[in-house]
Amino acid sequence: xxxxxxxxxxxxxxxxxxxxxxxxxxxxxxxxxxxxxxxxxxxxxxxxxxxxxxxxxxxxxxxxxxxxxxxxxxxxxxxxxxxxxxxxxxxxxxxxxxxxxxxxxxxxxxxx
Amino acid sequence: xxxxxxxxxxxxxxxxxxxxxxxxxxxxxxxxxxxxxxxxxxxxxxxxxxxxxxxxxxxxxxxxxxxxxxxxxxxxxxxxxxxxxxxxxxxxxxxxxxxxxxxxxxxxxxxxxxxxx
Numbered sequence: 001x002x003x004x005x006x007x008x009x010x011x012x013x014x015x016x017x018x019x020x021x022x023x024x025x026x027x028x029x030x031x032x033x034x035x036x037x038x039x040x041x042x043x044x045x046x047x048x049x050x051x052x053x054x055x056x057x058x059x060x061x062x063x064x065x066x067x068x069x070x071x072x073x074x075x076x077x078x079x080x081x082x083x084x085x086x087x088x089x090x091x092x093x094x095x096x097x098x099x100x101x102x103x104x105x106x107x108x109x110x111x112x
Numbered sequence: 113x114x115x116x117x118x119x120x121x122x123x124x125x126x127x128x129x130x131x132x133x134x135x136x137x138x139x140x141x142x143x144x145x146x147x148x149x150x151x152x153x154x155x156x157x158x159x160x161x162x163x164x165x166x167x168x169x170x171x172x173x174x175x176x177x178x179x180x181x182x183x184x185x186x187x188x189x190x191x192x193x194x195x196x197x198x199x200x201x202x203x204x205x206x207x208x209x210x211x212x213x214x215x216x217x218x219x220x221x222x223x224x225x226x227x228x229x
Contacts (some may be wrong), residue, residue: 033216042202043156045216056216090155092217099144099163099206101217105155 002026004093004104012110013081021076021107025093031055032074033101034066035090043090049074050096081111114139116205118220125193126228133188133223135177135203144206145186146217147177151199159201162186173197193227200224 005024013019025032031050035043036059045058049068060066063081068074078085092103116137125131137143147159160171167179177188188201201224204217 042219042221045218048216058216092156099161100158101146102158103148103156108153 004091004102006089006091006104006107008107009105010108010110012112014112015081015083017081017111019078019081019109021078021089021091021109023074023076023091023093023104025072025074025091026102029093029095029102030072031094031096032068032072033092033094034060034074034076035092035103037088037090037106038084039087041087046076078109083111085109086111114205114218116145116203116218116220118201118203118223120223121221122224122226124226124228127195128192131190131193131197131225131227133201133203133225135186135188135220136184137186137203137205138184139205143179143184143186145177145179146204146206147171147175147186147188148202148204148219149199150202150222156202159188193225195227195229198225198227 007022033048034046037043046060047057047066048055052068064078066076088106088108090103090106092101094101145162148156150156159175160169162169162179170176175190200222202222203220
C-alpha cells in the first residue's frame with residue numbers, strides 16, 4: 001500500500017540557509033500535518049492543511065512557512081536556519097473525519 | 113487545554129512478562145486516543161486507536177489498550193513482551209481545531225520500553 005512519502009530523507013544545511021521539505025500524502029488523503037521532533041523529544045505539531053487551506057497552526061516559527069498544492073502534496077519552507085532547527089520533521093496525512101493519521105518516515109535536518 | 117501525559121520515561125520488563133505503558137489524558141469532550149511506536153531513526157508507526165465503542169482496543173503486534181473514562185487513562189498493554197518490542201512509545205490525543213478537518217494529534221513525551229531477554 002502507498003504510504004506518506006517525504007523528501008529528502010536527510011538534509012544538511014548551514015546556519016542562515018534555507019531548506020524546503022516535501023511531503024506527498026497517501027492518495028485521496030487531502031489533509032496534511034507537519035511535526036517537528038527534536039532529539040529525545042516528542043513530536044511537536046507545526047501546521048496542517050485541508051484542501052489546500054491552512055487548517056490549524058501549532059508551534060511553527062515565523063521563519064517557517066508551508067503550503068499545500070493542487071495535487072495535495074505539501075512543502076515546508078524554512079528560512080534563516082538556526083542550529084536549534086536540527087530535528088526530524090514528520091509529515092502525516094489523513095482523510096477528514098477518518099481519525100486515522102499515517103506518518104511518513106521523516107526528513108532529518110541537520111543545521112551546522 | 114487538551115493534553116496527554118505519560119508518567120514513565122522508561123519501562124523495563126523481561127521477555128515473556130506482561131507489559132503496561134501508561135497514558136492519561138485531559139480533554140474537553142470525547143477523547144480520541146492513539147498509540148504510536150517509534151524505532152530508532154524511524155517514523156511513527158500506528159498501533160491502535162480509540163474513537164468510540166468497546167473500551168478494550170486491540171491493535172498491531174499483539175498490543176491492546178484499555179480506555180478508562182473514570183480514570184482518564186488509556187494504558188497500552190501486551191500479555192507477553194518480546195525483545196523486539198523495545199522502542200519508544202507515544203500516546204496521542206486528537207485535538208479539535210476550529211475547522212474540524214486538519215485536527216492535529218498532540219503527543220505525550222514518550223515512554224522508552226526496554227525488554228530484556
